[in-house]
Amino acid sequence: MKKAVNIISKPQTNELRKRLLKMEVKDFTCFSSPLVLSFAQNKTYHIRTYGCQANMRDEEIMAGLLENVGFKKTDDILTANLIILNTCCVRENAENKVIGEIGSLKNYRLNNEDVLLAVCGCMVQQEHMIDLIVKKYRHVDLIFGTHNLDNLIELIDISLRDNSRVVDVKSRPIEIIEKLPSLRNLKHKAFVNISYGCDKFCTYCIVPYTRGQERSRPKEEILSECQELINNGYQEITLLGQNVNSYGKDLKNNATFSMLLEEVAKLKIPRLRFLTSHPFDFSSDIIEVMKTYPNIMKYVHLPVQSGSDEILKLMGRKYTSKQYLQIIKDLRKNLPGVHISTDLIVGFPGEGEEQFLETLEVVKEAAYESAFTFIYSSRVGTPAAKLIDNVSREVKGERFQRLVDTLEVSIKKAADQMVGKTYPVLVDGISKKKKEILSGYTETNKLVHFPGDESLIGQIVYVEILKSHLHSLRGKIVDGVNK
The missing domain is CATH 2.40.50.140 (Nucleic acid-binding proteins)
Structure with missing residues (x-):
């Protein structure tokens, strides 16, 4: 029997750039559902996560919610009673993988009445992707976004009670939910969110639209979570945010990332890391804190994206190659032995040979120890999607290989220097x-x-x-x- 579609909410394009002046903080309230409790008995779940560390952390929260009502985890997706595809949309290839996975699960879902298939995460924060799934993939039972993970059990309840396909994707966040249950993937190292969302609006990036407004967690909540992890024997904590360096700017209490980093370091976790940094907000006081506390690891991920000032301006990155390289110099001068990684995009609209060569020069001067390289992928709804993509596929591929070859020189040198130590x-x-x-x-x-x-x-x-x-x-x- 064909299920009715219950659309509770869908993201509205004109709402995605809006930002609230104040974000309310609330503690999680558990939704009680006898129907879900009954369904979950002797049932298993499987969450397949695509994309970044923020998605990995979301997976842990969803796992905690599900285990609280009786579901048990299985590593075999084709034995699970609840399958959740936790998606990414930062590049087209990531979306294609998810769409392929949804299609491959059709027979399993339709041949098993006691199975629910859910799709969540960044990909379905885009209205056109919701429409595609609802219309073409009718074996998907539940679609929800990045702003209402805490409602997962309630949404399962609605789907079961009404025997319907439920869509509930909010346009933007309206509050920060604290004290969510969590089932950590590892027992020795953990991600701790310090902020959510991003307000940078780089022209190529979909994240400010799918992850929403930049919002900082209260410092007390972060420190409490870190202390609990330390008490439980964790060896490493990674402070997580789309742009950790802008932490506190929305709190209006003079809080800064360097202040938070120092307070967490004082808790004496053996290893402390942070991801990800934006060069525009990377200040010298962060380096000073890293110098002071040896338990802060000498590793910085600092995405440059391009070495051409012209392209950086088109990307809306708000810094020049000279300013970026000064940060690299300051890091290497003050933190001997630091390893620096980066992100680079090849083939952004307007990138000619001259601009690409400028990128290669920055790569040589920065001498990265590792890097993540990508061919430009246009994202629907971003300003860059309106630019003429004037770099051919062949040229993008050729430049990509030249970039990789250039990067490998410093990466190999750094690795070779570690031998014997x-x-x-x-x-x-x-x-x-x-x-x-x-x-x-x-x-x-x-x-x-x-x-x-x-x-x-x-x-x-x-x-x-x-x-x-x-x-x-x-x-x-x-x-x-x-x-």
């Missing part, structure tokens, strides 16, 4: 290829593989680097566990 490594888990091989990360976020027993997972060990590869290192434990 010993570093503390936080053991993450077992290698995907060999069960007798462990994997972990150095303080500078370099992936290391080495022989060891799985009992070491979650501990910090000293590893001598024996061999370097472009994106990973090989080594051996030399001094057991760092107590």
Whole structure:
């Protein structure tokens, strides 16, 4: 029987740029649903997450909500009674993967009456994607966005009670919800949101529209969450935000990211990281705090996107290549051994050979230790989508390879320089290829593989680097566990 479509809300294009002067903070209130409690008994769920660390953190919150009502996690998507596809839309390729996955689940969903299929996250914050799924993929039972994760159980209740396909995607956030349940993916390192959303509105980026207004969590809530993680034996915390450096600007209490970073560092977590930084807001006081506290890792992800001032202006990045490179120089001068990674976009509209060569020069001067490179992908609803895409696919591909080749020079050099030296490594888990091989990360976020027993997972060990590869290192434990 065909299910009716219950559209509670859909994002309105004219609402997506609006920002509230004040964002109310509320504690989570659990929704009680005997119907969902009954349905969840002896039922399993599977969440498949695409995209960034913010989505990974959202997955942990959804898992906490589901386990609170009785669902149990399964790693096998084709045995799950509730499947959630937690989506990304930062590039077209990410959306194509999700659409393919939705299609591949059609037979499983239609052949099992006790299965619900949900799609959530950034992709469905776009009205045209909601319309596509509702019309073409009628086996999808539930669509919800990034601003109402706390309503997940209530939305399942509506779908079950009315036997309907439910769509509830808010245009923008109106409050910050604290004290949400959470089931952490790892027992030794964790993401802690310090802010949500973004107000930068870079012309190519869909995130300010899908993640909404930049809003900072109260400092007390962040510190409390971090302290609880430390009390539970966590070794590493990553402070998370679309732009961590602008933390506090909406709180109107003179709070800054450097002040927050220092207060978290004082809690004495063994390892403290932060993601992601915007060069426009990256101030010298952040570097001073990093110098002062050795438990803040010497790793900074600082997206440049382009090395051409002309393209940076078209992108709305609000800095020049000279200003960006000065930050790099300050980091390397004040934090010896720091590793810096970046994001780069090839083929942005208007990028000619001259502009591309300027990017290569910045790459050479910055001498990155790692980088994430992308071919420009136009996003519906962004200002850049209105620009004429005058760079051919062939030219984009050729420039992409030249960029990668240039980046690999400094990346390889940095990796080679680590050979023969010993570093503390936080053991993450077992290698995907060999069960007798462990994997972990150095303080500078370099992936290391080495022989060891799985009992070491979650501990910090000293590893001598024996061999370097472009994106990973090989080594051996030399001094057991760092107590």
